[in-house]
Each structure stands twice: as C-alpha cells, then as structure tokens.
Amino acid sequence: HxxxxxxxxxxxxxxxxxxxxxxxxxxxxxxxxxxxxxxxxxxxxGSVEWRADGAPRRRGAPVQLVAQDARGALNPRESVGTALTRPLRGVGGGSARGASEEAVRLLRLVGLDEDVLGRRPGELSGGQRQRVALARTLAAGxxxxxxxxxxxxxxxxxxxxxxxxxxxxxxxxxxxxxxxxxxxxxxxxxxxxxxxxxxxxxxxxxxxxxxxxxxxxxxxxxxxxxxxxxxxxxxx
Structure with a gap:
C-alpha cells in the first residue's frame, strides 16, 4: 500500500x-x-499462476473473490435477479431467458428460493446476502x-x-x-x-x-x- x-x-x-x-x-x-x-x-x-485441472474452461476469471461485507458488495438499488443475470450474460453471452434460468439454478445451489430474485439486498438477512454474494461469484464461472x-x-x-x-x-x-x-x-x-x-x-x-x-x-x-x-x- x-x-x-x-x-x-x-x-x-x-x-x-x-x-x-x-x-x-x-x-x-x-x-x-x-x-x-x-x-x-x-x-x-511476484506472480499468481493458475493451472487448469482438466475441467472445461469457461469464459470469465478462474479466480474470484467473495468479500467479507456482502451488504457492501451488492448494489442496494439492484434486485438479486439483476445482480446474478448481469455476470451470467457477460460470461455466457446467452439469452436473457437462459440467464434467468441459470440464476434460479444458482440460487437453489446456494440454498435460496426463486422468490429471492425480486428482492433487494436490504430486504435479506445477513446469511441470505452472503449466499447471494456467493451465487453472484459463481455466475462468473x-x-x-x-x-x-x-x-x-x-x-x-x-x-x-x-x-x-x-x-x-x-x-x-x-x-x-x-x-x-x-x-x-x-x-x-x-x-x-x-x-x-x-x-x-x-x-x-x-x-x-x-x-x-x-x-x-x-x-x-x-x-x-x-x-x-x-x-x-x-x-x-
């Protein structure tokens, strides 16, 4: 620093x-x-080296950070659905419908229901926000x-x-x-x-x-x- x-x-x-x-x-x-x-x-x-382990490569950064402050990491004005579909569209380059379906899958993967998609971070508990932050990170592949x-x-x-x-x-x-x-x-x-x-x-x-x-x-x-x-x- x-x-x-x-x-x-x-x-x-x-x-x-x-x-x-x-x-x-x-x-x-x-x-x-x-x-x-x-x-x-x-x-x-120095350097940071990442070696593929044989898994198919996806677009996006192979290393992603999940920050300590999930409230600060999520845009308070943005719905969970928007927070997830934006990186999904950027990485996958697919349709809006495909991104929405993948967002639902990611929420289920982190133990959240589909109805969370329409909520904003301030409407979620601390644990839910952290799970949303994880789901958004996973969206980057x-x-x-x-x-x-x-x-x-x-x-x-x-x-x-x-x-x-x-x-x-x-x-x-x-x-x-x-x-x-x-x-x-x-x-x-x-x-x-x-x-x-x-x-x-x-x-x-x-x-x-x-x-x-x-x-x-x-x-x-x-x-x-x-x-x-x-x-x-x-x-x-």
Whole structure:
C-alpha cells in the first residue's frame, strides 16, 4: 500500500479441490493476499499462476473473490435477479431467458428460493446476502473461490450453514476454496491445509491436522493460546 510492503516472499500452492485456510492476526496481510490472488490488488512483484485441472474452461476469471461485507458488495438499488443475470450474460453471452434460468439454478445451489430474485439486498438477512454474494461469484464461472472472512458478521449457526455450503461447492461443482479467516475452529474443521501469516510473511504452512494440533512456530502457538488446547480437526 503506497510505499509500504504488506506482503514479502509469500509463496503457497493450493491443490485443486482442496480448502486452504489463511490465518493470522489482524494486520498480518490476509486480506491483501486474498485481493492479490483474485487480481484486485496490484502486485509490486511476484506472480499468481493458475493451472487448469482438466475441467472445461469457461469464459470469465478462474479466480474470484467473495468479500467479507456482502451488504457492501451488492448494489442496494439492484434486485438479486439483476445482480446474478448481469455476470451470467457477460460470461455466457446467452439469452436473457437462459440467464434467468441459470440464476434460479444458482440460487437453489446456494440454498435460496426463486422468490429471492425480486428482492433487494436490504430486504435479506445477513446469511441470505452472503449466499447471494456467493451465487453472484459463481455466475462468473470460477474454478477457485477466495473467501475473505465471509462468516465474520454472521452468528455461529448461520456461519456454520455458509461453511457447509462451501464444503458442498467443493464437491459440486468441484471448486477449490481459499478461506481467509480468523476463526481457527473453522479452519481446523474445514481446511485441508493451513497457511499462517505474520507481518506479511508465511511463518508456517502444512496440513491442518498438524499445524493446528502440533504447531511448530511461536506465532501459531500464540494464535492458538486463547483456545487453551489444540483444536479438533474433522474429515475434509
């Protein structure tokens, strides 16, 4: 940002179909990394490479960001239907009817009913807005979702449902997920691997059931200290 280097010598590999959690204290560079991965923040150096995994390529960017603030990401004057059909027409180049049918399919995919199409963001709950933001991101045809603290403003029950949704999206339609989060319990239960950032550098990385159970770096141990014990990891 300006002349200040936020990230330094950051390197990570995200396997296709996996969930990689990026964790760290506030100000460690997590959101900047997420924006760089999605091509929304200019890089002073380095590169982001995306390798096709054999799936048919679609038009549109293969890496898409789902922002933390779904209310701010959606146009308050625009209906959900418009928010979804615009990127669908841009990516697919099809008819208005085809885009409308695909918008309904995407809403159902994220667990929302068709009647949401006519509503505006202010008429939706926080969980519904986050699901609409996910559906709009999926409309661009990505292979990788970069999710930046997307459950931070949600209550625990709603957050759990959104994380369940992400798990389902990894299987159908087979997306790769990079999950930026401060919720170490969510990282432990959902992620295959964990990357720990501190002051713009990767200080530890590896399988979730190793990094969050038997951490090697003092920074990771400090992040885990409020939990009082290693976090249970679950099936991915």
């Amino acid at each position: 300006g002349r200040s280097a936020v990230l330094r010598d950051v390197s990570l590999t995200v396997p296709a179909g996996s969930c990689t959690a990026v964790v760290g204290a506030s100000g460690s560079g997590k959101t900047t990394l997420a924006r760089c991965l999605a091509g929304l923040h200019p890089r002073a150096a 990505p292979r990788v979702l970069v999710c930046d603290e997307i459950t931070s403003a949600l209550d625990r029950e709603t957050a759990g449902r959104v994380l369940d949704l992400l798990d389902g999206l990894r299987r159908t339609p087979g997306l790769t997920v990079v999950m930026v989060t401060h919720d170490l319990a969510a990282a432990a239960s959902r992620a295959d691997q964990v990357v720990v950032l501190d002051e713009g550098r990767v200080v530890e990385a590896g399988p979730a059931d190793r990094v969050l159970v038997d951490p090697e770096h003092a920074v990771t141990r400090k992040l885990l200290a409020p939990e009082g014990r290693p976090l249970p990891t679950g099936p991915k």
